[in-house]
Amino acid sequence: MSNRICCVVNCHNTYKNTKGKGVVFYTFPNKKHELHIKKLWIQAIKRVNENGDLWEPIRSSLICSSHFVENKCSKDPKSPSFFPTIFPEIYKKKSSNNHQQAARYKRHCNRQENNDTIDTIVTNNIVTIEPYISNDNIKSVHNVSTQTAFVVDDIDLSIFDCCFIDSNNVKTQVSIPNSFNSYTFGKPTTRDQSCGLDTPEQLILKSFRGYESVMNESQLKGLTGTSFQVFQLLLKFIPESSHSTVTRENRLFIFLMKIKLGISYSAISTFFNISRSTVTRIFNDCLHSLSIKTKNFIFWPDKNTISATLPESFKINYPNCRCIIDCTEIKTEQPNTVEQRVYMYSGYKSCYTIKILVAITPNGMISFVSKCYGGRTSDSFITNDSGFLSKLELGDVVLADKGFPGIKASCENSNCILVMPPILHHGRFTEDEVMETHTVASVRIRIERVFSRVKTHGILNKISMDLMPVIDEIIHICCVLTNLQLPILKK
Numbered sequence: 404m405s406n407r408i409c410c411v412v413n414c415h416n417t418y419k420n421t422k423g424k425g426v427v428f429y430t431f432p433n434k435k436h437e438l439h440i441k442k443l444w445i446q447a448i449k450r451v452n453e454n455g456d457l458w459e460p461i462r463s464s465l466i467c468s469s470h471f472v473e474n475k476c477s478k479d480p481k482s483p484s485f486f487p488t489i490f491p492e493i494y495k496k497k498s499s500n501n502h503q504q505a506a507r508y509k510r511h512c513n514r515q516e517n518n519d520t521i522d523t524i525v526t527n528n529i530v531t532i533e534p535y536i537s538n539d540n541i542k543s544v545h546n547v548s549t550q551t552a553f554v555v556d557d558i559d560l561s562i563f564d565c566c567f568i569d570s571n572n573v574k575t576q577v578s579i580p581n582s583f584n585s586y587t588f589g590k591p592t593t594r595d596q597s598c599g600l601d602t603p604e605q606l607i608l609k610s611f612r613g614y615e616s617v618m619n620e621s622q623l624k625g626l627t628g629t630s631f632q633v634f635q636l637l638l639k640f641i642p643e644s645s646h647s648t649v650t651r652e653n654r655l656f657i658f659l660m661k662i663k664l665g666i667s668y669s670a671i672s673t674f675f676n677i678s679r680s681t682v683t684r685i686f687n688d689c690l691h692s693l694s695i696k697t698k699n700f701i702f703w704p705d706k707n708t709i710s711a712t713l714p715e716s717f718k719i720n721y722p723n724c725r726c727i728i729d730c731t732e733i734k735t736e737q738p739n740t741v742e743q744r745v746y747m748y749s750g751y752k753s754c755y756t757i758k759i760l761v762a763i764t765p766n767g768m769i770s771f772v773s774k775c776y777g778g779r780t781s782d783s784f785i786t787n788d789s790g791f792l793s794k795l796e797l798g799d800v801v802l803a804d805k806g807f808p809g810i811k812a813s814c815e816n817s818n819c820i821l822v823m824p825p826i827l828h829h830g831r832f833t834e835d836e837v838m839e840t841h842t843v844a845s846v847r848i849r850i851e852r853v854f855s856r857v858k859t860h861g862i863l864n865k866i867s868m869d870l871m872p873v874i875d876e877i878i879h880i881c882c883v884l885t886n887l888q889l890p891i892l893k894k
Contacts, residue, residue, distance in 0.1 A: 627660060
């Protein structure tokens, strides 16, 4: 303890010779969030090494409280004791204003605790201050306003400036003539510009106004899952309506919000301040129109197109691959009748589902979507019943998983090749079967990525029974929107 000595030049305070005098020794701030404080202390001490470099304290370096105002260090950045300011004469630094700084800081603290509200009025260069106690008696509010009037071409023009200070919040507002030569009914046109706190009127203007509230593409994708380019493309398919007060943009916006977010009609009606029945009608009208207009957005490309866009990973093992097929299930609410429950209950998912067959090209584009079937239906039955096999041509290779053994005979009759992973028969796979399984899975995985994109549309999280009559059209629109996104392959 007796070795403690202040690091300030020409300061001879040590723990031994200051014992009982109220002098405290402080270590330099070394925490990460205190490095800026440490830098202020070093700059204030102005100590240099023999080579002229700025001195850097070590872990044991100390500074005594005699170099701080009121003989103590403060953690308040506004306090004059926040960093050392009192030094020996060798520093040639006058410290006569330290007491003034301390008094100023005390006045600042008193003002922070003062709950009085002050109105300042400037009229004809005379400032009048009228203090009064605020109603909540919690915080200090200051209103300062100025107004300047002058004459241009025998017409009075004025500039109004207002400043509103509420605790740590500040708002300013200025009203100036928009153009000295622009008048309306003999009066100048003014423009209001404000910043800071929002008034109730400004909050109303900033409320949700549908498509007009979307400021960037990130917001549009979050609400609808589409880009501005896709939105404008779909907007061309929405007809004008003379009996609806909702604009075309907002009607499409409502439809895409329902598809993307899957929220209820009542929630959307609250956002747009319209009735629930209006939202339901808008959704059904847009669904019908877009289903017809985008019918050809899901199409079966010819062999030449498939070959021209075949990814490199297919050219080695499956150069004649025409498509990849698989079925996926989507959960639904419990059906109303027993017959519906029998057909829609899925033993695989242990709930009520609908099932669809989807085929994609090797480059990841959806080229075929079947109608919806109950979750009880097998994959092979859907493939045979949906009309998919009629689209295959001689020599086409179709990749599938192990759930399609029932269509192997149909493919052979059409001179097509069905490629599935080997089925386990004798307890373990051979080395060739393991390699074949890996080869098929490495390319077939792309249809799982497509399914993941399709199911990002919130309306498919759980299909409500009121949507079952139009479920085929909903699935079609979700697949169309998936095709309009960026490809699943980078190249």
